[in-house]
Amino acid sequence: MKSWDVIVLGAGAAGLMCAAEAAKRGRRVLLLDHAKRIGGKILMSGGGRCNFTNYHIEPSAYLCQNPHFVKSALARYTQWDFIGMVEKHAIPYHEKTLGQLFCDESAQDIIDMLLEECKDAGVTISSRAQIGQIERLGGNDDTSEAEGFSVATASDTYTCQSLVVATGGLSMPKLGATPFGYQLAEQFGLKVLPTRAGLVPFTLQPVDKATLEPLAGVSLPVVATSEDGTRFSENLLFTHRGLSGPAVLQISSYWQAGEQVLFELLPVGKLAQGIKDHPNQELKTWLGHQLPKRLVEALFLREEWASTHITNKPLKQYVPKEIAAIEQLLSAWAIKPGGSEGYRTAEVTLGGVDTNELSSKTMMAKKVPNLYFIGEVVDVTGWLGGYNFQWAWSAGWCAGQAV
Ligand code: FAD
The missing domain is CATH 2.40.30.10 (Translation factors)
Incomplete structure (x- = not known):
């Protein structure tokens, strides 16, 4: 199939959550990632046990040029919602310290859970996808009626009504990080705030x-x-x-x-x-x-x-x-x-797509209808301790309800 309701770029934490939620609403969703293996960063996280959220999620634990931006998403999809999903999948977990929740066994449990949610909802996932040119159908100017997007990959060109960018930040290039999301934001005239390594020695x-x-x-x-x-x-x-x-x-x-x-x-x-x-x-x-x-x-x-x-x-x-x-x-x-130590060992990237460009409720670009940015690519960075994954789940869920 070449024509989709929703294409999500990046099958990391935010992309998987968004794709599953959108598909649960009956949207036909294609999730593309260039990595061979889905969820590589999740697997590495929390020393292999994934610190997937925190009991004490609060907006003040996030760095963002507009500190109010995170409030809506964090309130609409909370840590308790994610814990509910973890419990529904019977994944054993524990609090390590300071409200930080880790899998008892392996971060693979979280990947399997998200893949199962995607599969049950009917998401099509394509890994090893080399994403090329992206264009807005109907022209790139702000005033034209939005008719969706075309997404070229090495093997095919797809079209979609809504395009979600969940390609993450620059930290850990070894795990597949690229500046793709920032470049795409700039292509569509959105402001990108300077980036630097965070949570880094x-x-x-x-x-x-x-x-x-x-x-x-x-x-x-x-x-x-x-x-x-x-x-x-x-x-x-x-x-x-x-x-x-x-x-x-x-x-x-x-x-x-x-x-x-x-x-x-x-x-x-x-x-x-x-x-x-x-x-x-x-x-x-x-x-x-x-x-x-x-x-x-x-x-x-x-x-x-x-x-x-x-x-x-x-x-x-x-x-x-x-x-x-x-x-x-x-x-x-x-x-x-x-x-x-820079992006080589940093857990996160500070800066990114300026939140003033996005709706805090849906993550859609205000200037470009049907274009969404979620997760780490956005200028939102959490503290150590499960805050960054919670942002990915919350932002991904919000976009998933809107696309
Ligand atoms: P990512 O999870 O980075 O996903 C982005 C996806 O996009 C990747 O799959 C990538 O392959 C794909 N992609 C990138 N560029 C392209 C392209 N050009 N074409 C196609 N696909 C592309 N946070 C916590 O809360 N708890 C933790 O325990 C924790 N541990 C961490 C440990 C490490 C070692 C690291 C590096 C980070 C850790 N983090 C942790 C931070 C957390 O992993 C990120 O905040 C989170 O993964 C961001 O989710 P995301 O979906 O926005 O981006």
């Missing part, structure tokens, strides 16, 4: 490498704060390449090149308490009970410590000015990352 500046690289493998709970004041209480992990762990991934989405990040290693007041409880203990010994010992050694080797001229001695011997300086260093340890 930091690399180190050369000046930090000597002291921090040997800490690879050290992990500790911190509060990470970006220059705009956003804070996350999670774990920091030192790696051979730089800084990672959930605290760093989260804060990376709020970090701009050249900015510093503050890490609270110990809260203010902890040292004062230590002085009361262990007046005769030396600072290094006491710190070694509060923080990983390798980190304490490294901190003493660093320039910011050397420049305070604070020596190691029994806690009771420190004068108030020294105590304040130590507390400052420990509660707001400033690191200026050299950069991020």
Whole structure:
């Protein structure tokens, strides 16, 4: 068949959800993807167990130039709706931490569930599809009556009334990411906001490498704060390449090149308490009970410590000015990352199709009737912890009701 009601480009999280929902409404749906295997990113997600949503989904957990944009979709298709689908398919799951829901067994369960939903609703899925030219039938100008689209692939040319773009962002090109969706948006005159890697590890500046690289493998709970004041209480992990762990991934989405990040290693007041409880203990010994010992050694080797001229001695011997300086260093340890690891390892792409171009209820382009953008290709990025998949499900569901 060459003529479809709906063609969905990209069979990732958002595309699969949209295709299934549209087909449930009786629409004839073709889902195209260039990958050999459907759902590659879902399979890799959550360490192979797919953190598919979060109990605490809320609009404030999303970065978007228009923070109100996500509200409608997240309210129309909620985490409870997706959990309902997971339970309907009898997929065992558990809460890991902070409301994050993971499959007990494998992320493949989520892929199988979505493929089954698509199959039951009658979606036709075509993988290994090389998508070429896309044209609006009836002309590309904004004023012409919309008559649908033509979609050329290497093997065929199809037509459809509604075209849904769900080709994702730029993160993990190894898994098939391309700038296709952004280019298509621009082809149709829609604004695309600059993109950058999000939920991504930091690399180190050369000046930090000597002291921090040997800490690879050290992990500790911190509060990470970006220059705009956003804070996350999670774990920091030192790696051979730089800084990672959930605290760093989260804060990376709020970090701009050249900015510093503050890490609270110990809260203010902890040292004062230590002085009361262990007046005769030396600072290094006491710190070694509060923080990983390798980190304490490294901190003493660093320039910011050397420049305070604070020596190691029994806690009771420190004068108030020294105590304040130590507390400052420990509660707001400033690191200026050299950069991020980029799209190679980033979980998401910040920026993308400007939400001002789209209806927040249906995801349809305001200027181009029957053209929809859903999922990560849109300028909506969630926190770590199942928020990004929930956005894909919610946006996909909304478009699925409208196409
Ligand atoms: P995608 O899932 O990326 O799907 C896009 C699809 O489009 C792909 O199938 C791709 O092959 C296809 N495509 C791209 N270009 C073309 C083209 N030119 N022609 C044809 N097809 C094309 N989020 C969470 O919420 N929880 C997690 O546990 C989690 N873990 C992650 C782990 C990793 C390693 C990564 C990289 C991301 C993770 N994410 C997680 C983020 C989440 O995977 C994405 O936010 C989500 O997949 C976005 O869905 P999407 O459908 O918009 O895009």
